[in-house]
Amino acid sequence: MSKPIFQRVALIGLGLIGSSIAWAARRSGAAGELVGHANSEATRARARDLGFCDRITASAAEAVEGADLVILCVPVGAYGAVTAEIAPALKAGAVVSDVGSVKQAAIEAITPHLPDHVHFIPAHPLAGTEHSGPDAGFAELFDNRWCILTPVEDTDPDALADLRAFWESLGARVEHMDAAHHDLVLAVTSHVPHAIAYTMCGVADDMARVTDQEVVQYSAAGFRDFTRIAASDPVMWRDVFLANKSATIEILGRFVEELMTLQRAIRTGDGDHLLAYFTRTRAIRRSIIEAGQDVETPDFGRASRPPHQK
Numbered sequence: 149m150s151k152p153i154f155q156r157v158a159l160i161g162l163g164l165i166g167s168s169i170a171w172a173a174r175r176s177g178a179a180g181e182l183v184g185h186a187n188s189e190a191t192r193a194r195a196r197d198l199g200f201c202d203r204i205t206a207s208a209a210e211a212v213e214g215a216d217l218v219i220l221c222v223p224v225g226a227y228g229a230v231t232a233e234i235a236p237a238l239k240a241g242a243v244v245s246d247v248g249s250v251k252q253a254a255i256e257a258i259t260p261h262l263p264d265h266v267h268f269i270p271a272h273p274l275a276g277t278e279h280s281g282p283d284a285g286f287a288e289l290f291d292n293r294w295c296i297l298t299p300v301e302d303t304d305p306d307a308l309a310d311l312r313a314f315w316e317s318l319g320a321r322v323e324h325m326d327a328a329h330h331d332l333v334l335a336v337t338s339h340v341p342h343a344i345a346y347t348m349c350g351v352a353d354d355m356a357r358v359t360d361q362e363v364v365q366y367s368a369a370g371f372r373d374f375t376r377i378a379a380s381d382p383v384m385w386r387d388v389f390l391a392n393k394s395a396t397i398e399i400l401g402r403f404v405e406e407l408m409t410l411q412r413a414i415r416t417g418d419g420d421h422l423l424a425y426f427t428r429t430r431a432i433r434r435s436i437i438e439a440g441q442d443v444e445t446p447d448f449g450r451a452s453r454p455p456h457q458k
Contacts, residue, residue: 150375153314154217154243155180160208161221162186162195162274165247165382167285169219170200172318175287182403185211195282209237217314219271220246220258223389227257240265243307247273249274249300249334250385251327253391258302267307270298272334273320278379291319292440297326300429335395340403342385343396 157179159166166184173179184201185208187194192204205211212218212234222230227246238244244266248254251270262268275293277284296314299308312322325333352371389396413421 151177152180152287153178153310153317154215156214156215156217157182158215158218159184159221160211160218160234162191162201162282163221163285164284164289165273166219166221167195167198167200167282168275169221169285169318171285171292173314174200176317176319178218178314178317183211183215186452191282198282198404200282200285200355201411208405212239212242213237214239216242217311218242218244220244220248223381223387224248224253224257224391225383226251227254229263231258231261235261238263238266241346242266243311244268245271245311247271248347248391249338249388250391251330255300256296266284267304268300269303269308269311270304271315272296272298272330273315274338275320279378280381280384288319290315293320295320295322296325296330297322298325298330300327309438331392332395332398332402335392335399339388339392339396340399341401342377342380343389344403345374346385348374349378358365362367 157169159169160183162170162184162349163186167187170182170184173182181203182201183203183205184192185205186195192206195201196405208230216239218234218238220230231244239436243266244262246254246258248270249272251272255268258268258270272301273293273295275289275291275295277289292419295318297308297315318442329349336404348371352374390397410422410425412418412426
């Protein structure tokens with residue numbers, strides 16, 4: 149890259165996504181300077197040791213001073229308080245964005261606190277692992293993954309183009325989407341699957357108490373994948389479910405209806421229904437691979453790890 153897309157980028161939150169943005173921006177040269185902030189002194193100290201930011205500040209307001217791009221990488225439930233803190237320090241013309249998994253709630257939490265002289269463009273990179281914290285990040289996290297932008301009304305086209313170019317420089321494929329539609333889509337593809345994974349792990353925990361840990365000891369591939377998903381940051385997922393309540397409840401209702409149909413087919417021995425259903429749903433896995441969002445080779449341990457995790 150000949151020159152940075154943004155001269156100074158401030159990352160508020162230095163966990164998996166924040167640290168990965170920093171590593172990817174270093175790889176591409178998309179940022180002239182990377183400034184980071186985290187609430188925890190231990191996290192700030194570890195981020196300094198890892199060196200993915202040029203500067204680490206003790207306050208969020210200090211981090212955003214003079215920044216051309218500010219990205220909130222904190223749980224959705226913290227958006228309002230963090231935005232209120234940084235608002236007075238934001239540079240005129242700065243782009244403010246986020247990485248939250250819920251967009252309508254993000255807009256409602258952030259917009260009231262922002263001054264008129266900045267550009268707010270919500271974003272959601274569809275990438276992650278079950279790990280969290282500054283050690284979890286790596287530059288390749290966004291490669292060939294989607295980043296969805298949900299521009300608000302009257303979004304400045306130049307600011308939108310710059311943010312799009314930034315995410316593309318990190319390796320992401322970028323799409324624009326209405327915030328409400330995004331939240332419904334993500335309820336299907338992410339939020340309800342996480343709810344199911346947490347529920348299955350809860351069932352297994354109850355069963356393990358009466359089977360002398362055999363459920364855990366003899367875990368097969370399906371349950372291993374459930375446990376990987378359920379190992380995700382509990383604070384983040386608490387906020388996601390509360391923030392995307394309506395869409396999540398709607399899709400959970402549809403899931404229960406499908407589950408009852410499946411239960412009936414099993415109870416009545418309807419093998420034809422089961423075969424047809426599994427054949428149709430198996431095609432979804434094939435379409436995910438064909439879309440380049442996964443590979444054929446099983447990778448239950450998710451081999452992609454930063455050097456400090458191997």
